[in-house]
Every structure is written in C-alpha cells, then in structure tokens.
Amino acid sequence: MTEAETDTENVPQSKYTKDKKVGEGTYAVVYLGVQKHTKRKIAIKEIKTGLFKDGLDMSALREVKYLQELRHPNVIELVDVFGTSNNLNLVLEFLPCDLEVLIKSKDIMFLAADIKSWLLMTFRGLHHCHRMSILHRDLKPNNLLLAPDGQLKIADFGLARGLGNLNEDLSSNVVTRWYRAPELLFGAKHYTAAIDIWSVGIIFAELMLRIPYLPGKDDVDQLDVTFKALGTPTEQIWPNVSNLPLYNSLRVYPPPSRQELRNRFIAATDKALDLMISMTQLDPSRRCNTSQALLHEYFTELPSPTDPKNLPKNKPNEPTVESNGNTTKRRKVE
Amino acid sequence: MSDKEALKIFSRKPVSDDMIEFLVATTNSTIQVKSSSAPTYSKVDGSRMDVMVTSVPRGYVSLTTFIKNLIKHSNVQTPTLMATLVYLNKVRNILPANAVGMETTRHRIFLASLILAAKSLNDSSPLNKHWTAYTDGLLSNQEVNLAERELISLLKWDINIKERELLVALQPFLSVIKDQLLAKLQRETMEKANYYRMSHMSSSSSNPTSRSSSINSLASYSSQLSLSNSLSSHSLRSQPSCHDLYNNGVGNSKRTPLGSKSLNTISKQPIRVKRSLSSDFNLAEAGQILV
Numbered sequence: 001m002t003e004a005e006t007d008t009e010n011v012p013q014s015k016y017t018k019d020k021k022v023g024e025g026t027y028a029v030v031y032l033g034v035q036k037h038t039k040r041k042i043a044i045k046e047i048k049t050g051l052f053k054d055g056l057d058m059s060a061l062r063e064v065k066y067l068q069e070l071r072h073p074n075v076i077e078l079v080d081v082f083g084t085s086n087n088l089n090l091v092l093e094f095l096p097c098d099l100e101v102l103i104k105s106k107d108i109m110f111l112a113a114d115i116k117s118w119l120l121m122t123f124r125g126l127h128h129c130h131r132m133s134i135l136h137r138d139l140k141p142n143n144l145l146l147a148p149d150g151q152l153k154i155a156d157f158g159l160a161r162g163l164g165n166l167n168e169d170l171s172s173n174v175v176t177r178w179y180r181a182p183e184l185l186f187g188a189k190h191y192t193a194a195i196d197i198w199s200v201g202i203i204f205a206e207l208m209l210r211i212p213y214l215p216g217k218d219d220v221d222q223l224d225v226t227f228k229a230l231g232t233p234t235e236q237i238w239p240n241v242s243n244l245p246l247y248n249s250l251r252v253y254p255p256p257s258r259q260e261l262r263n264r265f266i267a268a269t270d271k272a273l274d275l276m277i278s279m280t281q282l283d284p285s286r287r288c289n290t291s292q293a294l295l296h297e298y299f300t301e302l303p304s305p306t307d308p309k310n311l312p313k314n315k316p317n318e319p320t321v322e323s324n325g326n327t328t329k330r331r332k333v334e
Numbered sequence: 335m336s337d338k339e340a341l342k343i344f345s346r347k348p349v350s351d352d353m354i355e356f357l358v359a360t361t362n363s364t365i366q367v368k369s370s371s372a373p374t375y376s377k378v379d380g381s382r383m384d385v386m387v388t389s390v391p392r393g394y395v396s397l398t399t400f401i402k403n404l405i406k407h408s409n410v411q412t413p414t415l416m417a418t419l420v421y422l423n424k425v426r427n428i429l430p431a432n433a434v435g436m437e438t439t440r441h442r443i444f445l446a447s448l449i450l451a452a453k454s455l456n457d458s459s460p461l462n463k464h465w466t467a468y469t470d471g472l473l474s475n476q477e478v479n480l481a482e483r484e485l486i487s488l489l490k491w492d493i494n495i496k497e498r499e500l501l502v503a504l505q506p507f508l509s510v511i512k513d514q515l516l517a518k519l520q521r522e523t524m525e526k527a528n529y530y531r532m533s534h535m536s537s538s539s540s541n542p543t544s545r546s547s548s549i550n551s552l553a554s555y556s557s558q559l560s561l562s563n564s565l566s567s568h569s570l571r572s573q574p575s576c577h578d579l580y581n582n583g584v585g586n587s588k589r590t591p592l593g594s595k596s597l598n599t600i601s602k603q604p605i606r607v608k609r610s611l612s613s614d615f616n617l618a619e620a621g622q623i624l625v
Contacts (some may be wrong), residue, residue, distance in 0.1 A: 054484060055479045060455045061493070066496045067453050083483070116459045161457065164345065164413055171457035221419040 008248040012082030018044055026207060032094065035079065041094035042079055046087050059158030060088050066134055066157040075127030076145060076155040095145035095153055097314045103141055103210055103327050106310045113265060115207045116298070117305035120143070121152035127290035129154070133163045139199035141206060148252045150308030159205055163193065177200060177222050182233060183284050184242035185223050194284035197293070201279030208265050224251065230280060232254030238283035271298040337418055337501050340508040340515070345413045352416060356506070357485060358398050360419055360445045364426040365435045393471040400441050400472070407468040408460055410452055417451035419503040420495050421485070428488055438472060445469065445478065446485035
C-alpha cells in the first residue's frame with residue numbers, strides 16, 4: 001500500500017486511538033481510547049461479528065439507528081461508527097462507571113436524595129425514548145452508566161425497537177430476567193412502553209435494598225419470585241391476563257399490604273412507595289408512564305435530588321466501562 | 335386527517351400490486367444499468383446480441399419478479415417496505431446521475447435496502463443466508479453481505495428514517511388515502527346534516543350560541559382541510575357537487591339571519607358554503623365529528 005492510499009484523514013479508525021481493552025465477551029470488545037483531534041476520551045465498542053457471516057449484526061444496527069435518533073443528556077452519545085475489514089466499531093462517549101458497580105460497592109452510602117437523583121435522570125432519558133416511540137427493552141443497573149460529572153446515561157440499545165404497527169408481533173424474549181415485566185414472563189406478543197417502566201421500578205427497589213429485588217433463578221422461578229413479592233395477578237386486577245400464552249398453574253400469592261411494603265423498604269417515604277407501587281403494577285395498563293412519573297410528588301418532596309456532580313462515585317482505580325458486564329452474554333432477539 | 339394519519343392508515347394496509355410497482359419504479363430510478371433485458375435486443379445484430387445475452391447472469395429475473403418473490407418468501411409487511419422506499423430514495427440522491435450499474439445492480443440495491451429495513455424494524459428478521467435463498471440463486475451469500483455493506487457505507491451509516499422522508503417517499507399513496515377520507519367525511523357530514531334537517535324541520539330554532547360555535551369549528555376545520563390538501567389539490571371548495579347537495583338540502587330555507595351574520599365575521603370560506611352551513615339547523619353534532 002502506498003503512502004497516498006493510507007491517507008489518514010479519510011480513514012475513520014485513524015481518528016481514534018484504541019488504548020486499552022477494558023472488556024471482552026462473545027459479542028464485543030470494548031476499548032478505551034481518545035478522539036485524536038479533540039483529545040476527548042471515548043470508548044470503542046468493537047462488535048466481533050459485525051460484518052461477516054450474516055452480514056450486519058442486528059443489535060449493532062439497532063443500536064446505531066436508535067442512538068442516532070436519540071440525542072439527550074441522559075442517553076449515551078454515539079460519537080461515530082465505522083467498519084474495518086471484519087469488524088464494526090461504535091465510538092461512544094466515555095462513561096467510567098455504572099449503577100450496578102455502585103450498588104455492589106457496599107462501602108458507598110446512598111442517601112435518599114442520591115437515589116432520587118439517579119431515578120430522575122433515568123426517567124428523563126427514558127421519557128425521551130418513549131416520546132420517540134422507542135422501547136429500550138433491556139433496562140438494568142448495568143446499562144445505566146455514569147459520566148464523570150455524575151450524569152446518568154441510558155446505554156445499550158441493542159435490544160431496542162420502535163413501536164409502530166399494533167398488529168405486529170413483538171418478541172417477548174427481551175429484558176434481562178430480573179427486570180422482566182410480568183406480561184413478558186407470560187409471553188405476551190403485544191406490549192407497550194410499560195415494560196420499561198417495570199424495569200425502572202425494580203431498579204428503584206434495588207437502589208434502596210442494595211440487592212436485586214426479584215432475582216429469579218430461571219424463567220419459571222422468576223414468575224414465582226415476582227408474584228411472591230407482588231401478588232399473583234388475577235382476572236380481577238388484570239383483565240384477560242389468563243389469555244396470555246404462558247399463564248397457567250400459578251401458585252396464588254396475596255398482594256402485599258402497604259405495611260408489608262413499608263417494612264420491606266424501611267427508608268422509603270410514603271411518596272416513594274406510591275411511585276414504586278405505581279411503577280410495579282402487575283397490569284401494564286395500570287402502570288404509570290414517564291410523564292406521570294416525572295410529575296410525581298416524590299420528586300418534589302424533600303429531600304431534593306442530589307446535584308449530579310455531588311453523587312457518589314466509584315473509586316478511580318477500578319474503572320468500568322459500558323458493556324463490561326453484558327458483553328459476556330450475547331442476548332438474541334428471536 | 336393529517337399526513338401522519340394517512341401514513342398510519344397506509345402502514346396497516348396489506349402489500350398491494352401498486353406498492354410493488356412503485357418499489358420497482360423507485361429502484362429503477364436509483365441507477366441506470368448497462369443493458370436491459372431480452373426484448374429490446376431483437377433489433378441488435380447477431381454477434382452483439384450473443385455478447386449481451388451471455389452477460390445476463392444465470393438465474394436472472396426481472397426486477398418485478400425479483401421483488402415479488404422476495405416479498406412472498408420473507409413475508410415482509412408494508413411498514414418494512416415503507417422504510418425500504420426511504421432507503422431507495424436516499425440511494426438515488428447519493429448516486430451520481432451518470433452512474434451505471436450492471437444487470438443485477440438494481441436487484442442488489444433493492445435487496446440491501448430491504449434487509450436494512452427488515453433488520454432494523456422487525457424482531458424476527460431473516461438472516462442473510464435466508465435472504466440469499468430468497469433470491470432464487472441470483473446472488474450468493476457473499477454477494478448479499480457485500481451489497482448490504484456497500485449500502486451502509488453509501489449511506490454513511492445515516493440509517494435513521496424521518497417522518498418527512500416517509501411523507502415524501504409515499505406521497506402518491508397518501509394523497510389517495512386523504513382524498514378517500516375527505517370524501518367519506520363529507521358524506522358523513524352531509525348525512526348528519528340531512529338527519530338533523532329531518533328531525534328539526536318542524537321544531538323551533540335551536541339555541542343561537544351553540545349554533546354559531548358549531549359553525550365556527552366547522553369553518554375553521556374546512557380551512558384546515560384546504561391547507562392540508564394543497565398537495566393533492568383537493569379541498570371542500572373543489573367539490574361543487576357536495577355543495578350543491580348541501581344547498582339542495584338546506585339552502586332553500588329562508589330562516590338564516592342570525593347564523594349568517596355571525597358567520598360573516600368568523601369564516602373566510604366562500605359565501606356559498608357559509609350560507610349552506612348557516613341555515614337554521616343544529617349542526618353541533620356535525621361540528622363535533624369534524625373536530
């Protein structure tokens with residue numbers, strides 16, 4: 001190859017450095033790097049199967065499509081995308097931490113105001129997605145990334161999809177198990193943005209408990225764990241639930257009383273409980289939407305949400321990066 | 335009856351022959367190809383014809399057949415084809431006008447656009463090896479992958495679809511839908527008006543305030559209509575037959591003083607419409623279905 005052919009200005013990968021590998025899985029490798037002309041820190045998500053065999057990878061394609069559409073302070077920024085010989089590279093903003101890491105760092109204290117701040121930013125980002133008719137379909141603490149300035153950013157849109165035609169079948173095999181809404185557990189082919197609300201509700205609970213709220217061991221156990229905590233749905237509280245494909249032979253648990261929930265979430269105020277109950281309604285049509293959540297009194301009562309720059313951060317010597325955890329298992333949309 | 339509603343209605347329709355024809359025409363407009371299929375060769379001298387015929391690849395089918403088969407095998411629905419159209423339009427705008435492809439270039443462009451649309455929209459999209467099979471032997475898996483890659487680099491990864499682009503791409507279909515909706519609306523309004531004419535013929539005049547407000551909403555609606563239909567050159571005004579019906583039904587009534595006064599200050603519509611609407615019947619119901 002001659003000098004002329006390697007003209008660096010026109011080769012996208014030469015605009016960035018790939019400095020350090022920070023995560024690897026079957027699906028992608030994540031590198032830290034720098035955008036040369038701005039000296040800005042970036043993360044490069046190199047999708048291994050991006051361009052060969054079955055052509056462009058579907059998750060990567062969706063991630064690019066939706067991130068191009070969604071520009072919001074609480075959604076991860078897609079800086080660039082380029083293909084090399086066999087790989088597809090997504091250049092993303094550098095986000096050093098995620099909520100899962102913080103939740104697991106038991107030496108870090110969460111104030112009620114901190115939790116409120118994270119939840120507020122999550123809802124702002126999610127409101128933007130839902131307003132554009134985009135369902136995320138994989139919300140979990142691990143996909144809520146934290147910028148150095150404390151801003152929370154929703155990431156990993158590999159399972160996202162636009163909500164268009166109502167006659168179309170949607171896959172119910174979405175969302176990481178612990179955060180999967182009951183209609184998905186029942187195999188519903190038609191669902192709404194309420195599945196994301198459920199996930200955020202479960203994340204809210206996890207932020208307060210500091211352990212996963214509904215950790216099912218497998219898909220069957222997930223039903224049991226979910227209904228043990230929140231009651232088994234019946235035709236009375238959720239009309240037509242028994243028509244869903246996987247609704248059968250359920251153990252019937254009573255719904256938890258208010259007092260029971262108070263005991264479960266000792267630190268939660270009544271408003272906080274109200275919001276969580278409204279997000280974790282079994283019947284998806286009864287769940288609040290992002291607008292109702294953002295206007296909820298929980299966010300206006302004291303304490304005010306912590307200023308993002310004062311939120312807890314993980315220790316600088318343990319950097320984590322987007323997809324660090326979830327690259328290990330590749331999810332499929334069937 | 336905005337463009338958005340027309341889009342929604344269109345997206346729920348089954349794939350029509352018109353849509354397939356439109357896809358073919360749009361694909362044809364993306365690029366010129368070196369030579370076209372058999373019938374035009376008849377006047378070419380023998381030796382040259384041989385060359386051309388052998389240049390047609392094995393398994394070659396017309397673009398129309400190709401597209402029909404792809405749609406049949408993959409069972410893609412209208413929304414996916416709508417997105418495909420937008421990508422085809424993008425390709426046409428990107429490729430230079432003097433670009434020339436080979437026999438199967440258009441086939442490849444169409445297939446790549448369809449794959450891109452299907453992968454980004456549907457939860458259960460065929461894999462490229464399936465798409466390869468759907469080409470009935472025209473393209474290899476490698477060629478399908480390559481076409482997809484070339485499309486995405488041609489688009490410079492700009493795979494987002496904006497509502498505007500959909501409206502532009504589908505304008506011919508949308509204006510038909512809007513015309514049909516408009517006609518239906520007018521028919522219903524007329525029926526309502528006639529119904530009220532019958533039921534109120536003998537009763538005394540209704541409350542003047544409710545009448546003027548209903549007329550107000552009707553008038554503002556019809557001005558909206560003519561705005562939104564500027565593209566399809568279709569508005570209430572261009573439907574004399576409808577107005578005649580109105581007038582036949584209600585125009586010969588003389589009991590109009592209050593209504594016509596208030597209307598003159600409210601509406602910018604032609605007098606004829608105003609008069610027909612300002613007659614003494616309670617149009618509140620008719621106004622409501624329109625707003």
